[in-house]
């Protein structure tokens with residue numbers, strides 16, 4: 001038995017035979033163009049064909065993995081229409097008098113190099129997207145089309161890397177698990193694989209593909225990010241037990257749907273869902289979330305090419321409130337900046353973006369932008385139970401400004417007789433050490449606190465959450481973090497302010513009891529963890 005280690009993308013276990021995915025070789029050799037006009041016409045045809053294919057792939061992805069993950073194929077299609085990209089290919093044909101295949105490869109190299117040199121990990125991942133499109137164009141120019149993986153038996157599919165098009169074109173009925181030698185957890189392929197809900201491991205290294213043989217038996221452990229090739233009988237039995245237990249656990253958790261969410265000693269705790277996109281509401285409802293504890297509204301801005309209009313925002317917020325049928329929906333105002341960038345904001349490049357202009361700082365610097373979002377939120381409040389949450393608060397004066405702007409927005413709506421709920425609750429993220437340390441001053445100013453442990457950890461332990469090299473220094477159980485949360489909870493209680501946790505730590509069931517004993521009222525977690533946390537809450541007796 002040989003063990004290989006990478007990064008787990010989706011937590012589940014699979015056992016079966018390995019099948020190696022061989023990429024079509026699409027590198028084009030320079031060939032002289034007999035007629036540049038002929039090459040350009042061939043290119044135009046290949047582009048049209050690729051557009052059609054991508055529309056089909058998008059539809060398929062939409063059905064299989066949902067709109068959020070399918071969107072990458074729309075991005076690919078947009079690149080096909082990008083005048084700079086297509087112009088570069090045409091110019092290469094014209095100026096170098098080469099065939100279309102070679103010009104496409106040259107353009108892909110230029111673009112991929114440009115993306116690969118970027119600092120932002122998401123932008124670097126775009127290099128793979130450009131290669132994907134170029135492979136598609138070259139296959140079309142050669143009349144090959146994009147090959148689909150067909151297999152009679154369910155297999156563990158192993159590849160050097162998988163482009164998003166390849167991932168989505170896989171026949172998921174025949175795939176037990178996915179393993180790639182390269183790739184990062186944030187690549188679009190990884191996201192798509194996660195959406196397919198099959199065990200997946202990326203970055204197992206070159207050796208793996210060199211050593212592993214087609215047809216070998218293997219176990220893929222998506223929890224630990226491990227591949228065990230040629231496992232012995234005892235290991236197989238251990239993993240078979242784990243698989244059975246995981247399936248049984250899932251079934252059991254489903255039985256909690258509709259049940260009360262109280263501890264053994266009768267304390268009611270709300271377990272809500274975090275969503276990044278309106279489409280995630282489906283998963284929140286499927287897992288019977290008590291409401292939405294964090295709607296990261298920046299998704300609306302990140303998916304647009306320009307500032308989303310008030311009407312568009314209003315429609316999305318209204319839909320969220322209506323879909324949750326009267327359950328609480330907490331929508332966080334724009335938290336853009338740092339790792340979340342949209343070109344049209346024209347934000348300056350910063351040396352330390354996590355400590356720079358982000359979130360509420362941008363909103364206060366651009367009050368019209370902020371007021372547009374607040375108007376949309378207040379108008380939507382007439383359709384449900386809304387809480388508005390402000391990110392990255394560090395001080396009293398800053399919060400006063402925020403509350404003044406909210407007041408102005410309400411007065412303007414009153415003057416125009418626009419209806420809104422009088423019961424909208426206002427809250428702040430406790431995600432900076434400063435906010436936790438002055439939580440006694442902030443608590444009387446708002447209705448609720450929501451602890452953002454992701455940023456609280458980054459700022460308290462001085463570990464950039466984007467930097468994989470410092471993750472070894474991150475101890476989420478660090479006493480400093482727990483003290484700051486406890487301090488915030490104590491101050492919240494003294495002033496009758498509700499307090500919840502919406503950072504990733506809220507889903508850590510090793511801490512549920514600690515949090516509840518601190519007086520935390522709500523836990524907001526990814527939809528997939530809602531039932532697990534509810535189960536934990538129901539098992540606790542806090543009377544002892």
Ligand code: PEP
Pocket residue numbers: 294296335431451452453454455456502503504
């Ligand atoms: C947090 O910081 O914990 C949080 C919930 O916000 P985000 O992860 O969106 O920064």
Ligand code: MG
Pocket residue numbers: 391431452454455
């Ligand atoms: Mg945060």
